[in-house]
Structures are given as C-alpha cells and as structure tokens.
Amino acid sequence: MTDLLLTNIHQLINVRKHPELLKGEALKELPVLQNAWLQIINGRIADYGSMDICPDATEVINLNGASVLPCWCDSHTHAVFAASREDEFVDKLKGLSYAEIAAKGGGILNSAQKLALTTEDVLFEQAKKRIHELIALGTGAIEIKSGYGLSLEAELKMLRVIKRLKDSLPIPVKATFLGAHTYPALFKEDHESYIDLIINEMLPAIDHEQLADYIDVFCEQGFFSVEETMRICEAGKRYGLRAKIHANQLHLSGGVQAGVELNALSVDHLETMDDAAITALASSNTIGTLLPTAAYFLRMPFQPARNLINAGAAIALASDFNPGSSPSGNMNTVVSMSCIQMKMLPEEAINAATLNGAFAMGLEKEAGSITIGKRANLIITRPIPSIAYIPYAFGTNLIDRVLINGKLVSSE
Ligand SMILES: [Zn+2]
Known part of the structure; x- marks a missing residue:
C-alpha cells in the first residue's frame, strides 16, 4: 500500500x-x-x-x-495522426480557400493519405509522445477518434494504435470510431457504398477486436446528412457503441437534433446554433461539447455558451486536438478561451473541462x-x-x- x-x-x-x-x-x-x-x-x-x-x-x-x-478531461481529440499540416495553415494565411486547399490535396484527405503510409508502430510512438506532453499540461483523461483511415485497413490501424495507447498510458483513454469523417476519394461519387462499408465491414471488424467505445459521424452539409448519420449511429448502437457526433460546426446541420434523438452521449462543436437546436439540446441529457480552439483557429464565431447554459444544457469543453483545425491539445488554453471569448465564468469553464468532460467519456466514476x-x-x-x-x-x-x-x- x-x-x-x-x-x-x-x-x-x-x-x-x-x-x-x-x-x-x-x-x-x-x-x-x-x-x-x-x-x-x-x-x-x-x-x-x-x-x-x-x-x-x-x-x-x-x-x-x-x-x-x-486534471482536465479532454473528451474530443484526434490525437492519432501521421503529420502536422502547417503548409495548409500558411496557404490559408495567403488567402487560399478551403476548396483550393482541398484541390491541392489538403484537408482530412491529406491526413488520410499520410496516415496510410505510416506504420502502426510509428503512429503509436508519435501519439504517445504527444499525449505525454498533454499530461504535463494537466490532461488526465482523453478521448481519441479514428477517422484519418477511411478504409477498413487504415481505420483498424488507427483504432489498434488507440488500443495500444489505452494499454500503455497512465491515464484513461476512450476510443471513438469515426469512419464517417469524410468520404474517401474512391467513394466521392458513391456515398452509399462507403456507408455500406462502414456498416457492414468496418463495424463488425471493430467489434471483433473490441476496438471502440463510441461511434462518431461528421454530420455536416457536403459530408454526412442527418439520415446517414442516424443510420450509421444506429448500426453502431447494435454493437454497443453510443454516439458522440460532430454537429452544427459549419451549418445548421440538424446534427444536434439527430444526436438528441439517438440519445447520443455528446454532440460536439456547436458553432452554428439556432433556438431550436439549443432548446432540443437543453431538454435532453446529451452533453454539448464546445471546442473553442477549433473556432479560433478557423476564425469562426465562437459557440454560444451563454445561451446554452442559460437554456439549461450540459456543457463540456474539449480541445479537438487535430492537425487541421486545432493543432493544440492544451486544455488550459481551452479554459481561458472559453471565458474570454464565450463569457463562461471561471467556475463554469473548470466544471465543463473536468467533471462534465469526464461524463462525456463515461469516465465520471474515474476522473473529473x-x-x-x-x-x-x-x-x-x-x-x-x-x-x-x-x-x-x-x-x-x-x-x-x-x-x-x-x-x-x-x-x-
Ligand atoms: Zn473533431
């Protein structure tokens, strides 16, 4: 003892x-x-x-x-990735549009391409080092998503890396399957076949190796519709995976209402909200996870934290650590930014980044x-x-x- x-x-x-x-x-x-x-x-x-x-x-x-x-409980990250994307950052500073950057091979597909060429061991070592840096910054529990694989083989590779991180890191780690992050080039014109691959091949294989705790979908115009989101999350539910959805980042996608209907553990992002979405979330037990550093990095309006809190919603704060839109996993910054830019009170921000973050990972008995x-x-x-x-x-x-x-x- x-x-x-x-x-x-x-x-x-x-x-x-x-x-x-x-x-x-x-x-x-x-x-x-x-x-x-x-x-x-x-x-x-x-x-x-x-x-x-x-x-x-x-x-x-x-x-x-x-x-x-x-310690901070960071309930939304993409901390397994193969390479940083500061070239795109500079392209954006020079005025290139999202579409132009995508045409140059940037964006999520850029991360996917690099990930496909990186071995599981290298991915593991890189992510482990990154997360040890975050632990020194006070992160004591973390969720990590797949979603830079976008093929059966590469999604499994990412989730196996997350599993190894679970086994080797001293903090609790939760794994979320985000095969529905975007459509890979191969399925650009054939969305139905990719959804079929997610539901009928990826999910059974992930279940077989018990690689995921949650399922996520990027519910957004031009990505996955509400109907597709529901279908993918319902399929995940059959394997015991509760939903944590990327919702209402760029548009009023209907993702918040879909998440509430699915009894999702959380709906994350929420930069673009209207009264209907706020009311739906506030009247549910689904947690609204705000990712202010992503809004900051993309120069988007910040999430309406005050309206959400005043309406009675449960709010968590997370870093969205990823190489494209939030290349920092520093939760201290997230907490500061939430107060400075979203007018959260210090007490609210600390609660949202600790206890509610733990709830947003099902870790409320362990952390927060x-x-x-x-x-x-x-x-x-x-x-x-x-x-x-x-x-x-x-x-x-x-x-x-x-x-x-x-x-x-x-x-x-
Ligand atoms: Zn994200």
Missing part, C-alpha cells in the same frame, strides 16, 4: 461527494475546500479534509499554499472531480490568488506539478 498526503493546500477545487452531470445553473457551482489536505492511497483519492485536523502518512508533500484541482475512490489525477498549481486567475492569466503556465494515479509526472 502506498500512502501519500498533500498538505497545506490553499484551495482544493471541485470537491464532490456525489458527482452529477452539471446542467445550466449547476455549472456555476464549483465546490472548494479551503486550507485542506488530501490523502492518496494506491493511486486513488482516499480522503480529504481541513488542515485543522490533519492525519499522518508515510510520505507527505507540503504544498505551501498551492491549489489542487482534478475530487471524490473519494477516483484516480488521483491532479493538477498542483503554482501559487495563485484565486480560481479566476486560472483562465485570466492566459498563456501563463500555472501548473507546478501533475500527479497521475498519485505519482508525480515529470515534464521532461
């Missing part, structure tokens, strides 16, 4: 006995224990309390007034709050005057140390 005690914690943030999905008003409440200790046994949170009565332990770390919060029995995946801050300082001091590294399963992570 290993036993570690953190003492003199200025603020122990997001302390909850019975964590529940936070909707609307409830997002504002971020429970904090002042001047606290936290006990960790066998990598899990064993107990906590006020410094007035402090227990003994084999190993003690005196935090001298630093604060502690649960200071709760007895959960993994001790914790951010130890540098001395900060208040919780609001976390999003306020954007771009400043406020993380002193990160604990994963109760062990200190080195940022080397």
Whole structure:
C-alpha cells in the first residue's frame, strides 16, 4: 500500500461527494475546500479534509499554499495522426480557400493519405509522445477518434494504435470510431457504398477486436446528412457503441437534433446554433461539447455558451486536438478561451473541462472531480490568488506539478 498526503493546500477545487452531470445553473457551482489536505492511497483519492485536523502518512508533500484541482478531461481529440499540416495553415494565411486547399490535396484527405503510409508502430510512438506532453499540461483523461483511415485497413490501424495507447498510458483513454469523417476519394461519387462499408465491414471488424467505445459521424452539409448519420449511429448502437457526433460546426446541420434523438452521449462543436437546436439540446441529457480552439483557429464565431447554459444544457469543453483545425491539445488554453471569448465564468469553464468532460467519456466514476475512490489525477498549481486567475492569466503556465494515479509526472 502506498500512502501519500498533500498538505497545506490553499484551495482544493471541485470537491464532490456525489458527482452529477452539471446542467445550466449547476455549472456555476464549483465546490472548494479551503486550507485542506488530501490523502492518496494506491493511486486513488482516499480522503480529504481541513488542515485543522490533519492525519499522518508515510510520505507527505507540503504544498505551501498551492491549489489542487482534478486534471482536465479532454473528451474530443484526434490525437492519432501521421503529420502536422502547417503548409495548409500558411496557404490559408495567403488567402487560399478551403476548396483550393482541398484541390491541392489538403484537408482530412491529406491526413488520410499520410496516415496510410505510416506504420502502426510509428503512429503509436508519435501519439504517445504527444499525449505525454498533454499530461504535463494537466490532461488526465482523453478521448481519441479514428477517422484519418477511411478504409477498413487504415481505420483498424488507427483504432489498434488507440488500443495500444489505452494499454500503455497512465491515464484513461476512450476510443471513438469515426469512419464517417469524410468520404474517401474512391467513394466521392458513391456515398452509399462507403456507408455500406462502414456498416457492414468496418463495424463488425471493430467489434471483433473490441476496438471502440463510441461511434462518431461528421454530420455536416457536403459530408454526412442527418439520415446517414442516424443510420450509421444506429448500426453502431447494435454493437454497443453510443454516439458522440460532430454537429452544427459549419451549418445548421440538424446534427444536434439527430444526436438528441439517438440519445447520443455528446454532440460536439456547436458553432452554428439556432433556438431550436439549443432548446432540443437543453431538454435532453446529451452533453454539448464546445471546442473553442477549433473556432479560433478557423476564425469562426465562437459557440454560444451563454445561451446554452442559460437554456439549461450540459456543457463540456474539449480541445479537438487535430492537425487541421486545432493543432493544440492544451486544455488550459481551452479554459481561458472559453471565458474570454464565450463569457463562461471561471467556475463554469473548470466544471465543463473536468467533471462534465469526464461524463462525456463515461469516465465520471474515474476522473473529473475530487471524490473519494477516483484516480488521483491532479493538477498542483503554482501559487495563485484565486480560481479566476486560472483562465485570466492566459498563456501563463500555472501548473507546478501533475500527479497521475498519485505519482508525480515529470515534464521532461
Ligand atoms: Zn473533431
């Protein structure tokens, strides 16, 4: 039994006995224990309390007034990819349109082409390194999607990489099958055959190797229609895969309503929303996952977080880490940007990036709050005057140390 005690914690943030999905008003409440200790046994949170009565332990770390919060739970990433795409970034800066970049072989198909040429081992090593960097930035649970494969063989390769990451990383990893990310060149004129491939070949093979936890579809004009999204997600459901959908990014795609009808775990993006979509989401248990760094990188309007929260929706925040539209998985940036650009309150943003993020991965029993029995995946801050300082001091590294399963992570 290993036993570690953190003492003199200025603020122990997001302390909850019975964590529940936070909707609307409830997002504002971020429970904090002042001047606290936290006990960790066998990598899990064993107990906590006020410094007035402090227990003994084999190993003690005196935090001298630093604060502690649960690690970020990043519920939407595409962290397995073969190559960065800064050439396209520069092309866009020079004024090339999306269509022109696509014509030059850019976009998702560019990632797919490079992925096809990269071995499983190389993909694994690259992604592992990337995620270790994110852990040092405070990410303590992560979801990763396939979707740069777009063929049976390459989708399986991506999902096998994610499975290896699950087995080798110290943080919980969830795998989402996103075969319906776009249409590969081969099926450009024959969408029905690609959907057939997803449903009748990819899904059974993925099920056979138990490679996915969730299914995702890019529901968007020019990509997958509502009807196609429903059909693919219903097929996924037959294999036990609940939906997490890319919805309402570029247009009012109907993806939000489709997600609600499918009882999706989450509908993600939500840059383009109207009252009907907001009302539908708010009256459901589907989580709206906002990806502000993608809106920022694409210079799109930010997600209407305030309207969603005021309507009573459950909101999570995630990085959408991917080489095309959000080449950063830094959740500290995501939290800051949510306050600065979407007017989320610091408490709301922290809740959305921790507990609700955990719910958006089905990891609410493992991560996302200071709760007895959960993994001790914790951010130890540098001395900060208040919780609001976390999003306020954007771009400043406020993380002193990160604990994963109760062990200190080195940022080397
Ligand atoms: Zn995405």
